[in-house]
Amino acid sequence: MPELRKDPIVGRWVIIAPERAQRPSEFSRPAPSPSRGLCPFCPGNERYTPGEVLAYRGAGAPNGPGWTVRVFPNRYPALRVEGRLEREGVGLYDRMAGIGAHEVVVETADHGKTMADLSAAELLSVLTAWRDRILDLRQDGRLKSIMVFKNHGEAAGATLEHSHSQLIALPILPRHVHVELLGARRHFEFKERCIYCDIVRQELADGARLVVQNESSLAIAPWAPRGPFETWILPREHGSSFEEATAGQLEGLADCLRATLRRLDVALDRPALNLMLHTAPFNEPGERRLPHYHWHLELMPIVSRVGGFEWGSGFYINPTPPEEAAEFLRKVHAE
């Protein structure tokens, strides 16, 4: 059973999920290379995954082929839906049962396609699947927040090659989300404006960090990126919860995401990449419309490695000014 443990000094939670473990003695050997042999995410291999909780398919029965996007619980979940949310102290320390949900979203039936190869229509299906799963999971009163993310490529933490994203719904508010909400609220209290709306305005007016834009969304190199080519995609219109976005907003997002992924793919020669959805927690007061928070995507191509300075300080050293990265991405011939 996975367990949540809290660091007694900095308050950082970790998930101890021994069912995902290799034995200690296996850590020194290299992991088997991805996708040697059978791919459990390919059509026809549905029996190798847990039963689906959502799928978009033209024809065919559940847990068979014919789908375009398919969602199921992770076979080696970091958290489980079953059980009670028990907390206990162990001397100085705190732990709680690893309650939560951990799901896999297979983004395409085509094993050979990366997310950057998907059409805007295919990306829209993926975004819609995220939305539909969040709308379902937020009904579970034990869950406080959700992380939707994608690890693409081995350097980004992916263990399977077939294009997929993941959802982890948590019984607590992760530290980064807490800090982000706090910062956004502080700005709102001072200015009575959403800080992300302010960023959208400043970046559109300035232009130096703008990568692409359409009528509903924009992609920017953020002012203080943690690494080269970090890119954020923000909706122009204020909204705190991704799952409340309109169909039109999701369409615009899919289009902007496609243009951004294509540019990163060409500029950096198909880089490994992490993508994270930042959206409001489930149980904030007045959750459906926080005036100070603004959902968005953060993309981190993995072009350098995090070292001891970053681990120790929470500070990042980035050799590429965002203005230079944005200009490079604007000039790339992406189609």
Next chain:
Amino acid sequence: MPELRKDPIVGRWVIIAPERAQRPSEFSRPAPSPSRGLCPFCPGNERYTPGEVLAYRGAGAPNGPGWTVRVFPNRYPALRVEGRLEREGVGLYDRMAGIGAHEVVVETADHGKTMADLSAAELLSVLTAWRDRILDLRQDGRLKSIMVFKNHGEAAGATLEHSHSQLIALPILPRHVHVELLGARRHFEFKERCIYCDIVRQELADGARLVVQNESSLAIAPWAPRGPFETWILPREHGSSFEEATAGQLEGLADCLRATLRRLDVALDRPALNLMLHTAPFNEPGERRLPHYHWHLELMPIVSRVGGFEWGSGFYINPTPPEEAAEFLRKVHAE
């Protein structure tokens, strides 16, 4: 000139250091493999590094061979000592000049030795060099804190193979240090005890997460490790600033560090590793002896990769319970 930029939402600082940059177009090509050709850290090649600021040598002139430990400014510094500490706003955003120090500590003259191969006496020299440099750098009133860290192996961010550590002195308090101090102070205000002293007592009494101990130090698998085999080394006696440690404490630390590194090296087959010194900032009120803070080392062998979940949440998924890691390390035949 490097520049410090602050994220307007979460307050995270990054160092934009374009002089360290590859051109954007070079990111897609693999970096040249470490130590192909000449090693600038080897004895006899001193002219390929900036002039030394400290060296321990039996005989010979500065910037020539004969040393056992040698310290010099980084050739591609993330921060520079020269210049004024100017701050300015850019619309919503904040930046300041990249004032600070960035030094390299070459830990051995022997190119073939890793830190885990060094004797306790050799490690003591390295720790003494850290101490001596911190004592010097903290006299610069512009600097608020120092990070001492080591990236060993490519997966841990090292670009040169020859065993070395680095010091970065900063004009601000990094976020992680701030959060750690805050947590420690909160515990002290509530209990009137240092939380690290409490951890030392609980871990010695419990024993399940203890890796090695001697009369002055102990190595433990922390309660909530960010990854498999994360290990902390703490002095038994309370002290907030590493540079105030006595010669006897440094000797005990060197011995404990050696035993820990040897065990990790055998258990995980010479893993890539990050090591971070956590020590009190320079200008805390009553800095020389904070009652609530306790300097220590944190070691992170790199056996898995950080993915989108960790980037987005600040949460870590760890498949190896620390009790299992500690037991495995205790049983290893390390000598």
